[in-house]
Amino acid sequence: MNKNIFYNLVIKNDSNQILLLKDNNLHSENWNLPKVYFVKNENKLKILNQYLDNKILISKNNIAPWINYNEKDKTFILLRIINYNNTNISSIQSNQFCQWHNLLCFDINNFSPVVKRSMKCLTIPDVYGITNIQNIQNTKLFLYKLEQSLDSGLKLIQFREPNLLECNNISSKKNIINNIFSQVYKLCKQYQSQLLVNSIHGFELCKLSDGMHMRSVDAYRYKSRPKIMHNKLLGISIHNRQDLNHAILLEADFVVLGSVLYTETHPNNKFLGWINFSNIIKNTEIPVFAIGGQSKELKDIAISFGAHGIAGMRNIIT
Incomplete structure (x- = not known):
């Protein structure tokens, strides 16, 4: 496993909102995209659903590659979850909580660099x-x-x-x-x-x-x-x-x-x-x-x- 490769999930609903999370930590300020690691030859769908604790069910029909980019010694691989519209989710893992953020009105200072980049791309209509x-x-x-x-x-x-x-x-x-x-x-x-x-x-x-x-x-x-x-x-x-x-x-x-x-x-x-x-x-x-x-x-x-x-x-x- 290459620890410098980050797989980020871009989950957007029909209301033009993106799902972001941050740790249940008083010192945690930045909102981030859900992130998961894959080992080579692992079943990605199985790992994704385990990470998401089956609260957001992923199938091969609604996960898609999107954009990749390098930042210093890190590679960010962004995967889009499509046709997802369940907004009734408040957490994925026990140590994190989630929130839906409107793509058109957000304070850019409270987001990590990978989220800022994703949001800029997502504001371009499809x-x-x-x-x-x-x-x-x-x-x-x-x-x-x-x-x-x-x-x-x-x-x-x-x-x-x-x-x-x-x-x-x-x-x-x-x-x-x-x-x-x-x-x-x-x-x-x-x-x-x-x-x-x-x-x-x-x-x-x-x-x-x-x-x-x-x-x-x-x-x-x-x-x-x-x-x-x-x-x-x-x-x-x-x-x-x-x-x-x-x-x-x-x-x-x-x-x-x-x-x-x-x-x-x-x-x-x-x-x-x-x-x-x-x-x-x-x-x-x-x-x-x-x-x-x-x-x-x-x-x-x-x-x-x-x-x-x-x-x-x-x-x-x-």
């Missing part, structure tokens, strides 16, 4: 919608679909409209993009959702939005996180492990990997499949969205292969 207006005549219908999706809980959207850039008149092109972006942004703010702008549209719109989503080709133009992204979200599209490593170098908040499955958007492209997807993101330290053939019905499958969540156009904004 469904990522991408606009697909294509031409100006579709704007009204798209805005209707977007509002329906926002009303149903969609919290993270990317404005990406390369086809709207095909107008020959540069002045008209800019006005069209700005006008449609303004309408999309207004709707997102109405529903307290975040809107990122694809790098194909440049930094001008990014300044007006909640962040930027970079194409992989654009990401390679930078060796560090752009200063303009301070206090904004940075997402990056990737296609392989090299792209992922570069995104980590740029301190991206998340990445999007695909295409995982067949997609009508890129019908001639080879798709990765879930095994290749899982191998590429293995031991990653930032959240990864799966894209390509994704739908809300596939979200739990994506998560089971290590994804943070799913991204897409037609099946997400409907």
